[in-house]
Amino acid sequence: MNERFSDASDEELGRRLRAELPRYVAPARLHAAIVEAAAPAPPRRSAWLAAAFAAGATALVLVLAFVPLLPRILPADPAQRLMRSVVAEHERALMWGARRPEAIPTALPWLTQESGIGLTRVFGGDDRLAFRGAEPVYLEGRRGIALHYRDADGHLVTYMVLPAPALPLPDRQRVQVERWKPALMYDNGFLAWVWKHGDLACFLVSDMVSEAELETFKDYFVRVRTATEPVPAY
Amino acid sequence: MPQSEFERLALEHIDALYNFAVYLTRNPPEADDLVQETYLRAFRFADRFTPGTHLRAWLFQILRNTFLTFYRVRERESAIADDGVPDWDVPMFHDAPEDSSSVMEAHTDLERALRRLPEEFRTVLLLAEVEGMPLEEVARVMECPVGTVKSRIFRAKERLRALLRDYKR
Numbered sequence: 005m006n007e008r009f010s011d012a013s014d015e016e017l018g019r020r021l022r023a024e025l026p027r028y029v030a031p032a033r034l035h036a037a038i039v040e041a042a043a044p045a046p047p048r049r050s051a052w053l054a055a056a057f058a059a060g061a062t063a064l065v066l067v068l069a070f071v072p073l074l075p076r077i078l079p080a081d082p083a084q085r086l087m088r089s090v091v092a093e094h095e096r097a098l099m100w101g102a103r104r105p106e107a108i109p110t111a112l113p114w115l116t117q118e119s120g121i122g123l124t125r126v127f128g129g130d131d132r133l134a135f136r137g138a139e140p141v142y143l144e145g146r147r148g149i150a151l152h153y154r155d156a157d158g159h160l161v162t163y164m165v166l167p168a169p170a171l172p173l174p175d176r177q178r179v180q181v182e183r184w185k186p187a188l189m190y191d192n193g194f195l196a197w198v199w200k201h202g203d204l205a206c207f208l209v210s211d212m213v214s215e216a217e218l219e220t221f222k223d224y225f226v227r228v229r230t231a232t233e234p235v236p237a238y
Numbered sequence: 239m240p241q242s243e244f245e246r247l248a249l250e251h252i253d254a255l256y257n258f259a260v261y262l263t264r265n266p267p268e269a270d271d272l273v274q275e276t277y278l279r280a281f282r283f284a285d286r287f288t289p290g291t292h293l294r295a296w297l298f299q300i301l302r303n304t305f306l307t308f309y310r311v312r313e314r315e316s317a318i319a320d321d322g323v324p325d326w327d328v329p330m331f332h333d334a335p336e337d338s339s340s341v342m343e344a345h346t347d348l349e350r351a352l353r354r355l356p357e358e359f360r361t362v363l364l365l366a367e368v369e370g371m372p373l374e375e376v377a378r379v380m381e382c383p384v385g386t387v388k389s390r391i392f393r394a395k396e397r398l399r400a401l402l403r404d405y406k407r
Contacts, residue, residue: 038278
């Protein structure tokens with residue numbers, strides 16, 4: 005064979021190269037690998053997007069968890085600011101009850117001593133509002149007194165008195181209720197009747213915020229306002 | 239030309255490219271890598287292909303250039319044997335298995351002689367004689383004038399005859 009190749013003409017050598025050299029065929033897996041590699045990659049989500057999404061979700065959860073603990077922006081209006089503290093105290097009583105409920109009238113001397121506020125007359129409850137207890141409170145640097153009632157529908161109604169000689173009541177929010185004109189103030193889901201009694205600020209707070217409940221709440225105001233007479237004790 | 243159509247036409251030449259790659263590398267796993275790399279490059283730069291020209295020549299050109307690129311890298315990095323022939327046991331692609339057992343044995347004197355030819359002689363014979371490629375296409379693959387291709391074919395055959403005569407002795 006070598007003799008034949010060594011002496012072959014150019015054409016003969018070329019023909020022998022085509023005929024004698026083994027021909028290698030591409031394996032099927034190579035074809036498949038190329039097709040697979042050439043296939044367009046699925047749209048990739050940016051790597052940072054998942055991280056940003058996770059970070060955002062975590063931040064949102066943290067914010068939601070700590071929102072109740074964040075300091076709230078204090079209102080500029082002193083009446084509204086005091087109203088906020090009163091509502092917070094009412095919320096506390098609503099959730100946990102009075103810290104040290106006292107019965108009226110046996111505890112009146114002690115309450116007066118603790119709060120600096122005397123009650124010459126006090127609403128001790130009736131068929132609509134049941135007296136639950138009384139306690140001294142300390143709000144916005146003022147000592148005061150809180151009386152808690154619960155009505156037949158289960159609403160907690162808190163009457164609170166605090167010394168506030170210079171507290172102005174917002175005129176726009178004042179409502180005529182029989183012969184009185186208290187302010188009807190709203191804060192954080194609670195309504196309160198607010199009025200002045202000399203140098204004292206009086207609040208009657210409840211969660212009765214609907215239109216139907218407002219008339220009942222107005223009635224409660226009349227009952228408490230008529231029967232209660234707070235005075236500075238000292 | 240749509241990319242999918244281009245890929246389909248290109249893959250029609252996979253057997254010819256693989257055969258050429260085996261004779262260039264003498265190593266089927268490396269031939270696999272070389273052909274795959276060739277196609278990936280071709281697909282990536284499909285927009286550079288001029289429709290109407292010879293796709294087969296363009297693919298062979300990419301394959302040869304890819305081979306020479308890695309061959310030169312390997313020549314620089316690997317030891318040269320005493321006879322001046324590069325150490326073929328070193329894988330052409332760095333991630334190829336370093337397994338000398340995959341290097342193919344030559345079965346005939348003709349195959350053995352072909353392997354001993356310099357790359358540019360081996361390539362012209364494989365393209366022109368084995369693949370039956372027109373000289374113009376061979377010239378394009380090898381990026382040289384047609385006259386140079388003719389000259390290389392003549393000299394390659396002369397060298398091949400001489401090697402075969404040596405084997406006969």
